[in-house]
Amino acid sequence: MGDLTGKVAIITGSGRGLGRAEALEFAKLGARVVVSEIDRPEAKEAAESVVEEIKGLGGEAIAAYGDCADTNDSQNLFKTAIDTFGDVNIMVNNAGFLRDKALFNMTDEEFDSVVRVHLRGHFVNMRNATAHWRAQAKAGGEVYGRLISTASEAFLFGSAGQPNYAAAKGGIVAMSMGAAQLMMKYGVTCNVICPRARTDMTDHGITAEIFAKPEEGFDFFAPENVSPLAGFLASPEGGNVSGEVFIVWGKRINVVQRPQLDVFYDNEDAWSVDNVGTTLGKHFEGRTPVTDGYSVPPQ
Numbered sequence: 453m454g455d456l457t458g459k460v461a462i463i464t465g466s467g468r469g470l471g472r473a474e475a476l477e478f479a480k481l482g483a484r485v486v487v488s489e490i491d492r493p494e495a496k497e498a499a500e501s502v503v504e505e506i507k508g509l510g511g512e513a514i515a516a517y518g519d520c521a522d523t524n525d526s527q528n529l530f531k532t533a534i535d536t537f538g539d540v541n542i543m544v545n546n547a548g549f550l551r552d553k554a555l556f557n558m559t560d561e562e563f564d565s566v567v568r569v570h571l572r573g574h575f576v577n578m579r580n581a582t583a584h585w586r587a588q589a590k591a592g593g594e595v596y597g598r599l600i601s602t603a604s605e606a607f608l609f610g611s612a613g614q615p616n617y618a619a620a621k622g623g624i625v626a627m628s629m630g631a632a633q634l635m636m637k638y639g640v641t642c643n644v645i646c647p648r649a650r651t652d653m654t655d656h657g658i659t660a661e662i663f664a665k666p667e668e669g670f671d672f673f674a675p676e677n678v679s680p681l682a683g684f685l686a687s688p689e690g691g692n693v694s695g696e697v698f699i700v701w702g703k704r705i706n707v708v709q710r711p712q713l714d715v716f717y718d719n720e721d722a723w724s725v726d727n728v729g730t731t732l733g734k735h736f737e738g739r740t741p742v743t744d745g746y747s748v749p750p751q
């Protein structure tokens with residue numbers, strides 16, 4: 453199960469955190485890994501150390517540096533993968549950062565930079581990956597393609613202090629669903645994971661407390677609890693799973709139900725504000741706005 457021998461995987465932001473755990477997981481499954489990181493000294497050091505760890509396990513890996521949301525850097529990333537390992541089979545979009553603020557305090561820069569790194573970051577790499585696999589198919593070649601996107605429960609439940617992040621993650625889910633439909637005919641899958649883990653990103657405030665490593669017992673928020681799902685989705689056995697969204701942490705994998713149409717009301721005549729009010733008034737009677745049916749469920 454999960455044999456990735458010979459497959460080539462690019463993982464953005466894989467010097468640290470969840471990306472690092474995925475890089476090691478994929479390497480253990482036999483994949484050749486491109487450890488992609490931002491071109492900054494501490495990120496490069498982290499990426500080099502992941503490459504060395506993989507080589508120490510007898511695997512193959514190379515580091516590549518650039519901005520995950522930059523068109524040229526993404527093209528160079530694919531060029532590095534193809535020049536070094538001959539192909540790209542698995543594209544994991546994972547890199548990103550936070551700039552949390554309430555909507556009324558958020559600057560344009562805080563909004564744009566977070567949407568850019570997450571949503572555009574997914575877009576440029578998904579564009580290159582899908583173009584690569586389409587070209588392979590058109591040339592009559594064999595295609596093995598897996599897209600794995602990284603969203604967050606912030607997309608699903610909203611996140612009052614993260615309007616930029618929640619919007620970017622919602623966009624990633626929508627784009628990934630479309631990619632799954634588009635690429636189905638080539639046998640390429642696309643799925644989304646919404647993880648929870650103790651990483652640099654969550655090492656502050658309330659999450660640092662909740663995700664802290666316990667002195668004994670199972671470490672629920674270790675990034676290594678997330679990477680097996682990515683390994684499965686990347687594998688041949690995951691070939692019939694596409695267009696799905698998962699929440700994953702600890703010992704649980706939650707398959708997210710796709711958005712469904714709820715009840716509908718047909719009016720006998722054209723709608724007026726009055727009869728909309730009467731009809732929907734009944735529907736929402738007794739409901740508490742926002743928190744009733746639209747909040748993070750209790751754990």
Ligand SMILES: NC(=O)c1ccc[n+]([C@@H]2O[C@H](COP(=O)([O-])OP(=O)(O)OC[C@H]3O[C@@H](n4cnc5c(N)ncnc54)[C@H](O)[C@@H]3O)[C@@H](O)[C@H]2O)c1
Pocket residue numbers: 464465466467468469470471488489490495518519520521545546547548549569602603604605646647648649650651652653654
């Ligand atoms: N940790 C969690 O609980 C959690 C929850 C929900 C979603 N996520 C998502 O998981 C993914 C990984 O997050 P993490 O928790 O491992 O965080 P992390 O901060 O440990 O890792 C993110 C990595 O992305 C890299 N990066 C940042 N900007 C980049 C850029 N422009 N180009 C290339 N690389 C860049 C960083 O250098 C870092 O190594 C993110 O998409 C995050 O939104 C994490």
